[in-house]
Amino acid sequence: MRMAELSRASGVPVPTIKYYLRAGLLPPGERTSPNQARYGEAHVRRLRLVRALVEVGKLPIATVAEVLAALDEPASPHHVLGVAQRAVTTPRAVAEGETRERVAQRLREVAERRGWTIKPDEPVTEAVLGVLATVNELGHTHLLDQLDRYAELADLVAESDVDTVVGLPSVEETVEQAVIGMVLGEPLFAALRRLAQLNASAHRFGDPECDPECETSGS
Amino acid sequence: MRMAELSRASGVPVPTIKYYLRAGLLPPGERTSPNQARYGEAHVRRLRLVRALVEVGKLPIATVAEVLAALDEPASPHHVLGVAQRAVTTPRAVAEGETRERVAQRLREVAERRGWTIKPDEPVTEAVLGVLATVNELGHTHLLDQLDRYAELADLVAESDVDTVVGLPSVEETVEQAVIGMVLGEPLFAALRRLAQLNASAHRFGDPECDPECETSGS
Numbered sequence: 001m002r003m004a005e006l007s008r009a010s011g012v013p014v015p016t017i018k019y020y021l022r023a024g025l026l027p028p029g030e031r032t033s034p035n036q037a038r039y040g041e042a043h044v045r046r047l048r049l050v051r052a053l054v055e056v057g058k059l060p061i062a063t064v065a066e067v068l069a070a071l072d073e074p075a076s077p078h079h080v081l082g083v084a085q086r087a088v089t090t091p092r093a094v095a096e097g098e099t100r101e102r103v104a105q106r107l108r109e110v111a112e113r114r115g116w117t118i119k120p121d122e123p124v125t126e127a128v129l130g131v132l133a134t135v136n137e138l139g140h141t142h143l144l145d146q147l148d149r150y151a152e153l154a155d156l157v158a159e160s161d162v163d164t165v166v167g168l169p170s171v172e173e174t175v176e177q178a179v180i181g182m183v184l185g186e187p188l189f190a191a192l193r194r195l196a197q198l199n200a201s202a203h204r205f206g207d208p209e210c211d212p213e214c215e216t217s218g219s
Numbered sequence: 220m221r222m223a224e225l226s227r228a229s230g231v232p233v234p235t236i237k238y239y240l241r242a243g244l245l246p247p248g249e250r251t252s253p254n255q256a257r258y259g260e261a262h263v264r265r266l267r268l269v270r271a272l273v274e275v276g277k278l279p280i281a282t283v284a285e286v287l288a289a290l291d292e293p294a295s296p297h298h299v300l301g302v303a304q305r306a307v308t309t310p311r312a313v314a315e316g317e318t319r320e321r322v323a324q325r326l327r328e329v330a331e332r333r334g335w336t337i338k339p340d341e342p343v344t345e346a347v348l349g350v351l352a353t354v355n356e357l358g359h360t361h362l363l364d365q366l367d368r369y370a371e372l373a374d375l376v377a378e379s380d381v382d383t384v385v386g387l388p389s390v391e392e393t394v395e396q397a398v399i400g401m402v403l404g405e406p407l408f409a410a411l412r413r414l415a416q417l418n419a420s421a422h423r424f425g426d427p428e429c430d431p432e433c434e435t436s437g438s
Contacts (some may be wrong), residue, residue, distance in 0.1 A: 048356060048357055049357065052353050052356075052357055055311065055312060055353075056312045056349070056350060056353045076425065077424045078421055078423075078424040078425060081416065081417070081420050085413055085416070085417065089410070089413065092274070092275045092277065092406055093274060093275045111414075115418070116414055116415065116418045117417075117418060118414070124410055124413045124414055124417070125414070127409075127410040127413075128410040128411060128414065130275070131275060131403055131406050131407040134275045134403060135399070135403055135407070137267060137271075138267055138268065138271055138399055140383070140396055140399050140400065140403075142382075142383040142384065142387075142396065143383050143396075143399070143400055143403070143404065143407075146379050146382065146383055149379050150376070150379060150407065150408055150411055151415070153372060153375055154408060154411035154412045154414070154415040155415045155418075155419070156375075157369070157372050157412050157415070158412055158415035158416040158418070158419040159419055160365050160368050160369060161416055161419070162423050163361075163365065164359070164361040164362050164364070164365055165361065166423065168361075177359055177362075178420075180354070180357055180359050180362070181359065181362055182413075184350055184353060184354055184359075184362070185362065186409050186412075187346065187350050188347070188354070188362075188369065189372075189408075190405050190409070191308070191343055191346040191347040192369055192373035193376050193377055193380075193405075194304055194308065194343045194346075194401075195330075195335055195343055195344070195347065195373070196335065196373040196376070197300065197304070197377040197380055197401070198300070198301065198336075198343070199333075199334070199335045199336060199374075200377040200378055200380070200381045201300050201381055201397075202297055202336070204381050204385065205295055205296045205297040
């Protein structure tokens with residue numbers, strides 16, 4: 001198909017497609033004349049993925065390029081997941097000094113109980129330590145007390161994450177779906193958790209704004 | 220204490236404190252002369268909270284102001300949580316047309332099974348629908364198949380979230396800790412889930428980069 005059809009099929013405007021081509025996020029089409037090229041279903045698929053990573057995943061273009069490069073490398077799903085995870089993880093706070101020692105020790109204990117391997121200096125490890133240090137500084141000790149429970153639930157969520165990509169017919173599909181799940185699974189679970197929080201807090205603290213019928217589920 | 224001491228105690232630079240005062244994120248100190256004011260422990264506490272919401276929660280200043288206004292209103296924890304949740308939730312994608320119908324129906328079924336009340340037009344509902352629509356468009360049906368399981372786990376996480384603020388001595392403390400938990404609990408759980416994913420994917424797909432000792436937990 002021509003560029004205009006590719007745009008219609010993917011829902012991505014032509015100038016954006018040209019930008020993605022220049023940025024290397026989309027492989028060039030098959031050249032049919034000096035200024036025309038032909039694109040296929042693989043381009044439609046890739047464009048949808050790029051749009052999801054950029055618009056919903058909120059990833060910077062350079063990060064999307066890194067993630068796509070990992071996808072296009074022939075490697076094990078575990079390897080691709082690791083590359084993608086490092087690319088998409090930006091620690092939000094830095095844990096330093098004595099506080100760092102304290103929260104790192106707490107994380108080591110939790111990891112030991114869960115059988116997790118914690119690699120030091122990984123962005124994801126820094127991300128956990130940074131948030132823990134901030135929570136610690138704010139004196140929200142009850143959140144830290146629940147760390148084992150959160151880690152246990154994170155294990156169950158991660159099991160489901162892996163379940164969504166097990167048994168797919170090819171390595172390519174497995175890694176693509178794994179990356180989609182990693183990037184979109186985060187806002188999805190965060191939004192579900194907020195729905196659940198509203199529900200749980202209405203149950204525990206009561207909902208004075210709510211008339212009886214709003215207690216009915218699914219209304 | 221004076222502004223300089225407030226800065227040392229909170230770790231927030233003086234120009235930033237002045238900016239927060241002008242933006243109304245911090246109540247003015249007690250004026251002791253035309254150009255001097257005295258600040259107390261409440262200011263230190265509030266500054267640490269503002270910093271966490273801005274730097275770790277990545278909330279825009281206007282959103283932080285809304286959340287703090289809700290905190291300072293005398294109201295039930297459930298009410299404050301609702302205001303804070305609406306303030307911090309920005310749907311990342313819009314679900315439209317036929318896809319919207321399909322994913323909304325799916326969400327209604329899940330909510331029914333979980334006993335959740337889904338209020339239409341709430342940002343959090345739109346957030347769930349937007350991600351589901353994107354996942355649907357990408358054809359990641361396995362993720363949608365796991366929606367009930369994710370909702371079930373979201374309920375368990377939300378129970379733990381509520382547990383962290385139950386039994387606190389005052390309403391003020393309860394709502395402050397609830398907001399901290401809501402804003403910081405998200406990056407914390409996301410990072411724990413990624414640690415768990417790496418672990419789960421190494422188990423399921425093997426980790427060819429890893430020598431035997433890196434299988435040991437807590438190393």
